[in-house]
Amino acid sequence: MSLRSLRKDQFYLLIDLVVNIPSTVGEKDEMMGECFLSCYQREDEDEDYGSQCLYCLDHILRTPPLINTSDNNLAMIPSTSLPFFGPTCFKLNEVKLKEVQEFYDEYKKEQAISWYTRNSFLFRLLNEACRTEDIDKIYTFRYYIRDLYERLSVLHKNYVQYLKSKETKSIILYRGQQISEEELQELQNNTGKSFSTNTFLSTTTYINVAYVFAGIDIDPIPDSPEEKILKRLQSSEKQHLKNKHNQPPSEEKLRTMRPELSLNRAVLPCDYSKSAQLSTHCKCRSVVFSYTININAFTKPYADISEESYYKDECEILLSMGTIFRCESVEYSRNKNFWHVKMIMIADNNGNDADSDTHSQILNDIQQKPILLTLGKFVSETSDNFDKAERYYRMFLESEIKNPWDQCDAYEALGSICKKKSQYEIAIEYFEKIIETCKKYSIENEHKSTQYMALSYVTMAEIYTITDFQKAIKHLNTVIELRLYNSIKMAKIYNMLGDIYRTRTTLFRKALYYYQSAHRNDPTNL
Structure with a gap:
């Protein structure tokens, strides 16, 4: 016991x-x-x-x-x-x-x-x-x-x-x-x-x-x-x-x-x-x-x-x-x-x-998702064995999937695991699949589509900050252009852009502009 x-x-x-x-x-x-x-x-x-x-x-x-x-x-x-x-x-x-x-x-x-x-x-x-x-x-x-x-x-x-x-x-x-x-x-x-x-x-x-x-x-x-x-x-x-x-x-x-x-x-x-x-x-x-x-x-x-x-x-x-x-x-x-x-x-x-x-809340959260997704999440959160978690997510993707948003969850989880394992190209592929799915089903649920797309663009930008900062800037600007975030979350995007221009270029005025934009969207952001 x-x-x-x-x-x-x-x-x-x-x-x-x-x-x-x-x-x-x-x-x-x-x-x-x-x-x-x-x-x-x-x-x-x-x-x-x-x-x-x-x-x-x-x-x-x-x-x-x-x-x-x-x-x-x-x-x-x-x-x-x-x-x-x-x-x-x-x-x-x-x-x-x-x-x-x-x-x-x-x-x-x-x-x-x-x-x-x-x-x-x-x-x-x-x-x-x-x-x-x-x-x-x-x-x-x-x-x-x-x-x-x-x-x-x-x-x-x-x-x-x-x-x-x-x-x-x-x-x-x-x-x-x-x-x-x-x-x-x-x-x-x-x-x-x-x-x-x-x-x-x-x-x-x-x-x-x-x-x-x-x-x-x-x-x-x-x-x-x-x-x-x-x-x-x-x-x-x-x-x-x-x-x-x-x-x-x-x-x-x-x-x-x-x-x-x-x-x-x-x-x-x-x-x-x-x-x-x-x-x-x-x-x-x-x-x-x-x-x-x-x-x-x-x-x-x-x-x-x-x-x-x-x-x-x-x-x-x-x-x-x-x-x-x-x-x-x-x-x-x-x-x-x-x-x-x-x-x-x-x-x-x-x-x-x-x-x-707490017991009831956990049960409610678990029951909202297919069991294979839940098992994948449980394994990844309670151990460092990402291979086991990946297996559950892949098993889910190979099953008969009816809900596109559950499919996006699996892509997001696999992309995040690959990101942690420094498998950046594979991670990018998973997040691109999320964007494709969202564009296909945006009419069914515009709110969820917006959430998943924003998450995907931002995560890909985080990866590109390491491998190709020009693409990182491009993806962050896409989030701004499509207005995928509210003002407070948008402050994070402006901060990321400010950090890129400050650390990866000599365009310090542009970096200052984005930091100021972040502060305007969220005055608590200093």
């Missing part, structure tokens, strides 16, 4: 829109392409898992390329690209190869929860994308995220109805895991503040199950959920230790594995009877989270997924990504040597949230 902020609100609102984008024929192929590419990139992070996925990719790459190297766009993967494997296939990888083939051939949206609760490539890659809040990867996974969210929403209605029939007003859910001392300190320092989940969060109704996943010593009741889980985890542990030659995990390795530390996905490389040893070695602490939920509050969906889970015996309650909690307390339990973090779920837009007005 992560502390809420303005950026977090924007991120989760974007997710809400991403999962509601209408389906396209190639979405599944696109997602599979990302899965295979990500499997390859994970090799250094998780040697066992990475080597298996690398083997998958090695065979798949023998078919036509997955990647268009010119623009890094993922190509479609036809069903024939999953090959038949001969006797050279290692037994260690057969399970993963079969898993990938099964998902591609047989997956249906009704199976979303079952696939999520398997210890599969899909769970790992999806949670990695969500945990890092990489909107680019999340967009690629929208096909599956939408299915999972919709299925959880259906189960949520049934679950809440069932709880109300039992006259239940609130429930308490539990989650056990091990976190670093730094993360524990962050929780302690932010008691009373709100946190947002950046993945789908697995919890349980049984506190003993949470104890197991936190690495806390317990004496499980025979045939209880915690005993079944403990046996399964210990079996996984033995296999892991066998593969790793009994080498203890590093703290960094444990951190990269953390998304797996939830219910059936847990594969802790340690002996659960020696949790204290793990904590000492990795400087991690056993933590049990308790989540109190008012079932009458309007929140993100949550539901008992036991019937649809890949594992039926874990009493698992799955919470949607973007669920908001307030940290009530962080207390140490000496009896069992663990930390107890009490959380209370906060209703969505409950009217008492000081950020609700």
